[in-house]
Amino acid sequence: MKRYHLTTFGCQMNEHDSEHMKGMLESLGYEEAHERAEADLILFNTCSIRESADSRFTAHLGEAKRLKREEPERIVGVGGCWAQSVKEEVFERFPFVDVAFGPGQVHKLAEFLTSESLSAQGYFEFEGFTGHLPARRARPYQGWLQISVGCNCACSYCIVPSTRGREVSRPTTELIAEAQAMAADGVKEVTLLGQNVNSYGRDLRPTRTSFAELLAMIDAIDGIERVRYTSPHPKDMREDVIRAHAELPSVCEHIHLPLQSGSSRILKAMRRTYDRQRYMDRVALIREYVPDAAITTDIIVGFPGETEDDFKQTLEVAEEVGYDGAFTFVFSARRGTEAAGITEGLVPHRVKVGRMERLVELVQRRAHERAQRFVGRTLEVLVEGPSRTDPEKLRGRTRHNKVVNFGGLAAPGELTMVDIAAASSQTLSGEESLLARACR
Ligand code: 5AD
Ligand code: SF4
Numbered sequence: 001m002k003r004y005h006l007t008t009f010g011c012q013m014n015e016h017d018s019e020h021m022k023g024m025l026e027s028l029g030y031e032e033a034h035e036r037a038e039a040d041l042i043l044f045n046t047c048s049i050r051e052s053a054d055s056r057f058t059a060h061l062g063e064a065k066r067l068k069r070e071e072p073e074r075i076v077g078v079g080g081c082w083a084q085s086v087k088e089e090v091f092e093r094f095p096f097v098d099v100a101f102g103p104g105q106v107h108k109l110a111e112f113l114t115s116e117s118l119s120a121q122g123y124f125e126f127e128g129f130t131g132h133l134p135a136r137r138a139r140p141y142q143g144w145l146q147i148s149v150g151c152n153c154a155c156s157y158c159i160v161p162s163t164r165g166r167e168v169s170r171p172t173t174e175l176i177a178e179a180q181a182m183a184a185d186g187v188k189e190v191t192l193l194g195q196n197v198n199s200y201g202r203d204l205r206p207t208r209t210s211f212a213e214l215l216a217m218i219d220a221i222d223g224i225e226r227v228r229y230t231s232p233h234p235k236d237m238r239e240d241v242i243r244a245h246a247e248l249p250s251v252c253e254h255i256h257l258p259l260q261s262g263s264s265r266i267l268k269a270m271r272r273t274y275d276r277q278r279y280m281d282r283v284a285l286i287r288e289y290v291p292d293a294a295i296t297t298d299i300i301v302g303f304p305g306e307t308e309d310d311f312k313q314t315l316e317v318a319e320e321v322g323y324d325g326a327f328t329f330v331f332s333a334r335r336g337t338e339a340a341g342i343t344e345g346l347v348p349h350r351v352k353v354g355r356m357e358r359l360v361e362l363v364q365r366r367a368h369e370r371a372q373r374f375v376g377r378t379l380e381v382l383v384e385g386p387s388r389t390d391p392e393k394l395r396g397r398t399r400h401n402k403v404v405n406f407g408g409l410a411a412p413g414e415l416t417m418v419d420i421a422a423a424s425s426q427t428l429s430g431e432e433s434l435l436a437r438a439c440r
Helices: 012-027 051-070 081-086 089-093 107-114 160-164 172-184 211-219 239-247 264-269 276-289 308-321 349-374 434-439
Strands: 003-008 041-046 075-080 099-101 121-123 142-146 189-193 226-230 254-256 294-301 325-330 378-386 394-398 403-407 415-423 427-432
Touching: 003 012, 012 041, 012 075, 012 107, 012 142, 012 189, 041 051, 041 081, 051 075, 051 081, 075 081, 075 107, 081 089, 081 160, 099 107, 107 121, 142 172, 172 211, 189 211, 211 226, 211 239, 239 276, 264 276, 264 308, 276 308, 294 308, 294 349, 308 349, 325 349, 349 415, 378 403, 403 415, 415 434
Parallel strands: 003 041, 041 075, 075 099, 099 121, 142 189, 189 226, 254 294, 294 325, 403 427
Antiparallel strands: 378 394, 378 415, 394 403, 415 427
């Protein structure tokens, strides 16, 4: 039997795509190898969101080159956003690569593997949803549902519109059928995926389904206990979606609302199409409907032209919102993006790093403060396995998407109740509640 090894970089969309790549390979008779050196097919699913993502991946490619030299009949394949962003250049820069394909061309990998052709091939059309391919889920109780591909936004820093193409929504009936099949398969938590989930359905004809309507349809499926989604865009975050968090039992009390910057001037240069006020209005609406909701975010520091005053506004927003968590990034110029062409007002590296440190300190302090609201409460936890820090303990996630390490007897995939005893900025800890144990 032939064996494959797949390494995934990047976001949840890539994790989703990789699960479908694995499903497709297994339907072709391949089996997974645990070590790259044991594989006949070495694959990478790449990301290009920041420069650091590129360089991490190219170091791995070096190992593939060495392994291919040892056994030239091995196949090396590179898929995903980085491959898309450099296209045919892959073969010039890395002549040992046999097949390269963008995120919309995962299905072509099967075609390549089953063809007689030995020449290198590149596939870069925006064509298909990986969601159509069979999947092999990393965790049987958690599933991704790809509701759309591509992105119609024009954020000036972002490479994604060029790597994933224009936005196309998958038909609602197809999504419902897929979610029902997942539930029948034992999936309890579904994460809806799209580059901008709030604009789901705007391109569907003849009948459009809004994102809020889609949430209600998924919520109605028996067996699906938790629904999450990523990522929304603040410009399209409507009241009906926020209300869904309050009204639909399975929609979790967590909203990831990417801020990027707290300065309206920088938001404009980023082409985010909302300003600080509009963002804060969204936050106020969330707090009104779901006061306990966890709000997390993404923030970029050091965008070209960002002054100390702009940065202070980002700090102010972070202070005011009190995020439960935030991903913070230093601006990185990406090929072909509008922001990469800005030559004025570039922020020196030293300044970027200093701002980053100040932001992280504030975010962590606020997250720590916010997390204290959970202490003394009993929260529902979906068990994921043993704790990473203490194998005697279990690890799981609350509906707020907080990681909990706890003592208890529940099995992975089970929903249990945990009495929360302590909270840090990142994790909660506690003990499985006696009632939950007694009911077992
Ligand atoms: N530089 C730094 N961070 C970026 N992100 C996207 N593009 C860039 C870039 N060029 C961040 C944004 C986005 C997250 C996924 O990555 O914050 O929300
Ligand atoms: Fe995901 Fe963006 Fe990376 Fe592509 S470039 S894998 S869409 S994070």
